[in-house]
Amino acid sequence: MLYYINPNQNLPFFNINAVGCDSGQAHWGPGQRDKYQLHLVYCGRGYYNGRPVNMGQGFISTPKKTEHYHHDEEYPWSYVWLSSYDKSVNETFKLFNPDEFGIFDFNPLCFPVLEEFAQFIKSNQLMTVNTSRLLEYFLNILNTHLDVQTSHVINSSNADMYFDYCVNYISTNIYKPLSVSE
Secondary structure: OEEEEOOOOOOOOOOOOEEEEEEOOOEEEEEEOOOEEEEEEEEOEEEEOOEEEEOOEEEEEOOOOEEEEEEOOOOEOEEEEEEEOOOOHHHHHHHHOOOOOOEEEOOHHHHHHHHHHHHHHHHHOOOOOOHHHHHHHHHHHHHHHHHHHOOHHHHOOHHHHHHHHHHHHHHHOOOOOOOOOO
């Protein structure tokens, strides 16, 4: 597991104090955390409190709630996680619409952003990184997820969905150099 902890300042607006990614043998608990955590599984599968969590799903951990999660032996998961001690961040995490068990489905168009986010975390390892870059990734994931909930994309063709994704990607990355292949 690779992660970045920002000890001196929280991520602006969301008070996220740590982010990380895990590929493979992730296992935690049973136990209780003292913070809120959002996990986004972009590959493989695992289990959260005995319930399956597959690629394209995530789960929210809350303080003082006994939990246990672990990877699937046959097809271990990869996920990105964010955590905060601030209970107000839980309202932001709830925008992913978790069920009563804390599990949710997220927009498949988030996969490329999650993979890029994981690569960013891995490439920086425990070095200091720009918190605005972390915020950019999180907002891109959140906005991509919310775009499907609030638009016609759900009922559109695959071509329309990819076109909408491209427009969203370009508008999100408008100030960065962008090649045709990207």
